[in-house]
Amino acid sequence: MSPPEKRVLMKMEKGNSPSMSAIPELEKKLLERIRNSKVSLRIMHVCGTHERTIAKYGLRSVLPKSIDVISGPGCPVCVTPEEDINIAIALAKSRATVVTFGDMMRVPGSAESLLDARSEGADVRMVYSIDDAVSLAEKKPELEVVFFGIGFETTVPANAAALLRNTPENFSLLASQKRTPPAIELLAGDTNVDAFIAPGHVATIIGTKPFEPLAKKGFPVVVSGFEARDILLGINLLQMQVEEGCSRVDNGYPRAVKPEGNPIALRIMDEVFETSDSEWRGIGRIENSGLVLRKEFEEKDAAKKYEDLYASFLDDIRKKAERKDKKRCICAAILTGKAKPHQCPNFGKECTPKVPAGPCMVSQEGMCYNWFKYSREGGSKLA
């Protein structure tokens, strides 16, 4: 937890996005344009926060039937592989202090979750950022602090920046970090969608260029922000591309996203991490989609540093997993847009936010969580 003397000053009264929030009735106008367009689209977004925006504002309940918005693998918690969670739990059981984001704590690994491990006495703590984890290590030199750093290009620069600031010796990183473009490209070849809404936060860092290969393959792409009006604008921009008979990457979030992204963030990310193949829960291995520590930062790699310490605990977890009755979720089909949450046999029965069987039900960014929580059958009942 952050020390009380550390004050994070956030100016609230100035508000966000003054340019758009000042215009009333904008959503209604955008909806009208979407409804008036003759273009039908099956659109995939690949961002957990987009799913949350869509669910929170009930967008599926107001969009015409000709527009189908589905959720791709955009929730970082959901795509974190079981084995990485197993390692985090094994580390916690072997006396390390494992700190991570709140929604990571409840995600089941192959046998249990970090929260389960905590209730059995392991030292697992919640933080808001890697900086909180570093200051915990500084304050408590007697602890071996491991930050379980999961996420996409949005959270990786913060991890890189922290490591570049010379973290204390008792601090290390268990990195489970992902790059978005390789996954989207893979999906483009293996899914039933017409167009993509690209993730706005990720694009703030990497820019719009990495999404151009998708457009070249013929998919209209738009980078969108996170208000209801941003998503509606994005959908309408995609319709307009189809009407014009072309496919390109439109920037529908120019107040945050520049074509070249954030060069400083990209540079420090590259300084600390290098690309590698990476496992995505529900999807499998995707080439060049991971970001692992470079050799110079090897001593900060918790998976290597404590390997001897946690090996036996990891074995126990794996054995426990073998004995466990596996609930067959269809996460893979859901994450690739081939099925919707309510088509999963476990959805709403053996898998609810209270007792999640699969990762998509745990995080507030997970498609199943949002479908269960906000729309049951995807809004149809409320339409």
Place this chain on the structure above:
Amino acid sequence: MKPNTISLEHGAGGEVMQALIGEIILKNFRNKSAGSVGLECLDDGSTISLANFNPSSELVLTTDSHVITPAFFPDTNIGRLAVAGTINDLTVMGAKPLALTCAVIVPEGFSLQDFEEIIKTMDETAAEVGVPIITGDTKTVEKTALDSIILNTAGLGITDNPIRDSGLRPGDKILVTGTIGDHGISLMAHREGFDFDTDLVSDSAPLWKLIEPILKLRTPEGEPVITAMKDPTRGGLANALNEMAAKSGTGILIEEDLIPFKRAVSAACEMLGLDPLEVANEGKAIIGVKSGFEEEVLSILRQHPYGRDAAVIGEVTAENKGEVILRNRFGGMRYVDMPSGDPIPRVC
């Protein structure tokens, strides 16, 4: 020299404990009697006179234990939370609070100054609605057994017309008595060291004086105007509305734009990935009102400082039984579900 922290002797029943009770508790509780035997008698119990009440009235009894870390938060403490919480449980039952109890479990090493501050706050909170604290108990435990203070307050109230959380009928209007989420967010910000550049504080408040006048309202047919009440504490508005809908066998449709939020609360929730509807309140009530009487109820509520931001936020529906639905300003609708656990901030 006087000790400045609690020791195990303070709960041992001897002279030291008598001194603690006399010098801190009896001295600071100004209103401690509801009948012929009050707290100051230090007898085995206290009495409550029912002489002025209608014999067909019903007594309402409630109890609540309070643990909160830290015990002091912006800009009050656990004492206010405990007393207001029990008064509010009686209030939303439609019952006039008659008397409260105060049981304290405190670890050795707890600051005596903080202890006295908490007792004073309990007294001030109870004084707002004129309810006496008539009996109590003090126990001390070893440091290793407990890391902060625990308060238990039971409350006895009386009513001619108990209000239930299951009394909603289709067509009723849903009111809240003020801004939502202040307590939960102010506490989270305080715990985590976030400074949201505003003076957001807990809304903890005893609501009896706010609610008392509207309980008397009747329709021309003589029926109570207030059909249901509940206080949206842990689990927030989402939890309370779902319980009310499920128990009443109705649906509830609320309009997002009508729910009063402080700007800092919505912004903090947006930033931390929390749903303000799931955040705790400690000084608010949800009220079901017969359609056509909502303006009258609102105008009464708004005259009291705790009801200044009162608002109609939606209505009770015959369809969607047991469900709460939120509609936004462009017609988008979503379910408001029961929160599954404590609100957990998300990654990004």
